[in-house]
Amino acid sequence: MRVYNTTCCTHYLFRFMPSSKLLGYSNSNNFHSVISPSFSKTKTKTPKFSSFISTTMSTVSTDKNQTHTHPLQVAKRLEKFKTTIFTQMSMLAIKHGAINLGQGFPNFDGPDFVKEAAIQAIRDGNNQYARGYGVPDLNIAIAERFKKDTGLVVDPEKEITVTSGCTEAIAATVLGLINPGDEVIVFAPFYDSYEATLSMSGANVKGITLRPPDFALPIEELKSTISKNTRAILLNTPHNPTGKMFTREELNTIASLCIENDVLVFSDEVYDKLAFDMEHISIASLPGMFERTVTMNSLGKTFSLTGWKIGWAIAPPHLTWGVRQAHAFLTFATSNPMQWAAAVALRAPDSYYTELKRDYMEKRAILVEGLKAVGFKVFPSTGTYFVVVDHTPFGHENDVAFCEYLVKEVGVVAIPTSVFYLNPEDGKNLVRFTFCKDEGTLRAAVERMKEKLRK
Amino acid sequence: MNSDRVIRKEEMEGKLSRAAKKLTSSPIQELSHLAQRCNAINLAEGFPDFPAPIHIKNAAVSAINSDFNQYRHVQGICQHLAKMVKEMHGLDIDPLTDVAISCGQTEAFAASIFATIDPGDEVILFDPSYETYQGCVTMAGGVPIHVPLDPPLWSLDPSKLLRSITERTKAIILNSPHNPTGKVFTKDELETIAGACCSRNCLAITDEVYEHITYDNQKHISLATFPGMQERTIITSSLSKTFSVTGWRVGWAIAPASIASAIRNIHIIVTDSAPAPFQEAALTALRSPPEYFETLRREYQSKRDYTIKLLAGVGFKIQFIPQGSFFLFAELPDDCPLSDVEFVKKLILKAGVVAVPGQGFFHTNLSSDEVSNASCNYQKRYIRFAFCKSEATLSAVSEKLGKLLDTEGRLALH
Numbered sequence: 095m096r097v098y099n100t101t102c103c104t105h106y107l108f109r110f111m112p113s114s115k116l117l118g119y120s121n122s123n124n125f126h127s128v129i130s131p132s133f134s135k136t137k138t139k140t141p142k143f144s145s146f147i148s149t150t151m152s153t154v155s156t157d158k159n160q161t162h163t164h165p166l167q168v169a170k171r172l173e174k175f176k177t178t179i180f181t182q183m184s185m186l187a188i189k190h191g192a193i194n195l196g197q198g199f200p201n202f203d204g205p206d207f208v209k210e211a212a213i214q215a216i217r218d219g220n221n222q223y224a225r226g227y228g229v230p231d232l233n234i235a236i237a238e239r240f241k242k243d244t245g246l247v248v249d250p251e252k253e254i255t256v257t258s259g260c261t262e263a264i265a266a267t268v269l270g271l272i273n274p275g276d277e278v279i280v281f282a283p284f285y286d287s288y289e290a291t292l293s294m295s296g297a298n299v300k301g302i303t304l305r306p307p308d309f310a311l312p313i314e315e316l317k318s319t320i321s322k323n324t325r326a327i328l329l330n331t332p333h334n335p336t337g338k339m340f341t342r343e344e345l346n347t348i349a350s351l352c353i354e355n356d357v358l359v360f361s362d363e364v365y366d367k368l369a370f371d372m373e374h375i376s377i378a379s380l381p382g383m384f385e386r387t388v389t390m391n392s393l394g395k396t397f398s399l400t401g402w403k404i405g406w407a408i409a410p411p412h413l414t415w416g417v418r419q420a421h422a423f424l425t426f427a428t429s430n431p432m433q434w435a436a437a438v439a440l441r442a443p444d445s446y447y448t449e450l451k452r453d454y455m456e457k458r459a460i461l462v463e464g465l466k467a468v469g470f471k472v473f474p475s476t477g478t479y480f481v482v483v484d485h486t487p488f489g490h491e492n493d494v495a496f497c498e499y500l501v502k503e504v505g506v507v508a509i510p511t512s513v514f515y516l517n518p519e520d521g522k523n524l525v526r527f528t529f530c531k532d533e534g535t536l537r538a539a540v541e542r543m544k545e546k547l548r549k
Numbered sequence: 550m551n552s553d554r555v556i557r558k559e560e561m562e563g564k565l566s567r568a569a570k571k572l573t574s575s576p577i578q579e580l581s582h583l584a585q586r587c588n589a590i591n592l593a594e595g596f597p598d599f600p601a602p603i604h605i606k607n608a609a610v611s612a613i614n615s616d617f618n619q620y621r622h623v624q625g626i627c628q629h630l631a632k633m634v635k636e637m638h639g640l641d642i643d644p645l646t647d648v649a650i651s652c653g654q655t656e657a658f659a660a661s662i663f664a665t666i667d668p669g670d671e672v673i674l675f676d677p678s679y680e681t682y683q684g685c686v687t688m689a690g691g692v693p694i695h696v697p698l699d700p701p702l703w704s705l706d707p708s709k710l711l712r713s714i715t716e717r718t719k720a721i722i723l724n725s726p727h728n729p730t731g732k733v734f735t736k737d738e739l740e741t742i743a744g745a746c747c748s749r750n751c752l753a754i755t756d757e758v759y760e761h762i763t764y765d766n767q768k769h770i771s772l773a774t775f776p777g778m779q780e781r782t783i784i785t786s787s788l789s790k791t792f793s794v795t796g797w798r799v800g801w802a803i804a805p806a807s808i809a810s811a812i813r814n815i816h817i818i819v820t821d822s823a824p825a826p827f828q829e830a831a832l833t834a835l836r837s838p839p840e841y842f843e844t845l846r847r848e849y850q851s852k853r854d855y856t857i858k859l860l861a862g863v864g865f866k867i868q869f870i871p872q873g874s875f876f877l878f879a880e881l882p883d884d885c886p887l888s889d890v891e892f893v894k895k896l897i898l899k900a901g902v903v904a905v906p907g908q909g910f911f912h913t914n915l916s917s918d919e920v921s922n923a924s925c926n927y928q929k930r931y932i933r934f935a936f937c938k939s940e941a942t943l944s945a946v947s948e949k950l951g952k953l954l955d956t957e958g959r960l961a962l963h
Contacts, residue, residue, distance in 0.1 A: 209614070222793075398618075400618075
């Protein structure tokens with residue numbers, strides 16, 4: 095088998111690159127064979143939202159009853175999609191003047207030195223297409239940072255792809271490396287776009303549920319689920335929504351099972367700099383793992399610039415190739431001026447990261463102490479800026495009902511975690527709060543809950 | 550640490566998806582490397598080498614300073630687009646439901662394809678075509694079907710289109726103004742396409758990124774304006790070409806509400822949000838006065854005319870004058886023995902200028918019964934020149950070519 099040794103198929107020189115010759119496409123080659131994707135195998139259930147949330151939803155996805163009158167159908171892969179819970183809850187927050195501890199982005203802005211770098215890049219004229227797989231200096235900065243964090247030396251040209259946020263890194267990785275029918279293991283609860291992305295690729299999704307109080311990896315269940323038929327595991331550490339961080343022992347277990355069964359790992363590590371109570375470990379750094387891992391990250395969470403959409407995927411060349419294929423057709427290139435700024439950001443001194451952690455730990459303390467004082471059962475959050483709590487002391491039917499009550503009667507927004515599970519029932523006792531807000535906001539939210547939240 | 554990275558290449562290559570395994574080295578990629586090594590003047594890349602408009606850059610800077618840096622959806626863009634689409638095409642759209650913002654037209658197109666194409670669906674493309682369309686259709690499991698436009702004027706033969714439509718045809722892709730030829734589809738041609746879509750119940754997905762770059766008082770007509778079309782057309786476009794900010798990644802899809810909603814859902818999965826400060830700047834861009842668009846057109850037209858004069862003057866065959874976009878699809882002179890790729894190679898080495906060999910834009914359709922050496926010969930005779938370049942750049946090209954002329958004033962690269 096040929097070993098390819100190519101730079102990326104997209105080249106800055108031409109407006110589009112890949113050519114059909116480059117990809118070796120002809121009409122008979124597809125990323126997917128022409129079969130119906132196995133949507134029926136995915137255990138997707140629509141979370142049970144109460145009617146008032148449904149009516150505030152923006153336009154629905156497909157209405158199957160319209161088959162006869164509306165001749166043109168959207169693709170079948172969209173049948174399970176709906177407006178995200180975040181949009182719904184944000185709309186409710188506005189409607190009720192509630193403090194929004196639901197949506198996972200800061201209400202404070204990024205550091206000036208990074209913003210200034212972007213402005214300089216705009217003024218310097220870096221406003222045209224960036225190289226498809228990343229502005230060279232950013233790829234280098236990412237490699238430098240990755241080496242500092244993991245000790246791994248990666249080739250910026252062959253092993254790093256810059257994408258529009260980690261969201262696109264995930265989409266490109268899944269679409270580039272997963273064929274319809276491929277088995278993919280995810281750990282529930284999970285960031286809600288994973289399920290939708292996997293569904294889009296036609297993957298056969300197998301969920302393994304992490305359970306409170308410590309959301310530990312259920313080793314026996316993983317052993318019985320993983321097999322030689324498994325194509326990939328989608329891993330997120332530090333973990334959204336629980337704040338769990340996978341320990342070295344857990345990662346070693348996953349690694350040995352992956353090596354034994356020849357499974358890939360797609361590792362979402364966007365919160366790696368928000369690791370508070372233990373050190374973040376990239377699974378790619380474990381023996382035998384780099385060759386089978388795609389490590390994904392972004393600028394947004396670390397630098398409080400979630401709207402800039404700068405992310406990346408680090409993987410060995412043979413996996414990077416698949417990521418770049420998909421990326422080329424999804425967005426082709428990433429925002430140019432922001433990439434220049436991202437290179438500056440990633441070279442920030444250690445003091446930036448130390449301060450970031452300290453700030454977030456203070457915020458975490460305010461929220462966690464407040465939630466405990468109010469009467470929630472709070473599960474320990476080791477990383478990310480999320481914490482999940484058990485709301486059942488307050489006597490509501492499920493997480494959605496509790497969140498409705500919290501918005502309307504108390505004026506605080508949390509996210510019902512049932513959306514993060516393949517089986518919503520698994521999440522009905524839990525809700526997620528975020529502490530990526532300024533301290534005043536956090537204190538005000540805690541005050542409201544102390545005042546109005548009744549058991 | 551790296552000693553642990555034993556890359557068992559053959560085993561790992563088994564991990565690639567089916568398509569990923571078919572990598573071959575491309576002559577176009579080799580040219581690209583060569584051009585870089587020779588520091589060639591770049592008339593290949595389809596983006597400007599002159600600065601973006603100041604008022605728009607200032608808007609972006611201001612947005613960054615005003616903390617528009619978190620995830621956002623700027624509804625104002627949808628409102629401005631509704632206004633523009635009404636003014637330009639007379640179309641009524643609902644800004645609340647009919648618009649999906651995306652990271653560039655690339656993502657709008659990808660999301661539109663993923664929102665509408667099921668595996669096995671056939672999708673019609675007019676050849677020559679911008680490469681990404683086919684790749685995207687294929688990624689979604691669709692089957693690209695190419696309908697050739699007829700040289701030298703790249704006209705649409707209705708019978709070729711109608712012959713290519715089957716009961717599996719889900720959509721027709723239309724790029725007008727057209728890359729690489731610069732063609733602006735005529736009213737008759739659009740009527741033919743519209744008629745086919747309606748009678749055969751297909752969708753249309755348009756790429757209108759060059760909508761504001763048309764020449765000789767030609768107006769860009771959107772396919773959606775034809776009877777029965779608005780309800781079945783997805784219009785995709787972006788800021789990139791109109792405002793010379795190809796690197797900002799702000800685009801959109803306009804479609805009937807249920808389809809726009811589906812596109813939005815895909816967009817949310819793929820990127821979740823277009824870059825926030827540039828969405829803000831888009832508001833300023835889309836509010837540009839009519840003078841901005843007139844100047845844009847006028848300046849590009851003068852670059853077009855200069856480039857045509859230059860290339861025709863040194864022997865290229867230019868039978869079709871571009872009516873839109875910033876590309877010129879020039880033909881090699883009849884007596885030139887070289888293929889497009891060979892010619893561009895010499896152009897780089899001898900003249901220090903690079904352009905794109907046209908063959909990458911042509912696709913042989915296995916189902917076509919017209920494939921033969923003779924009739925497809927033209928596919929290796931065209932070269933695409935981009936004239937979205939500063940006057941200094943175009944003059945430099947003139948100078949370089951000027952040094953390589955034979956006694957008859959024709960380019961001699963041998």
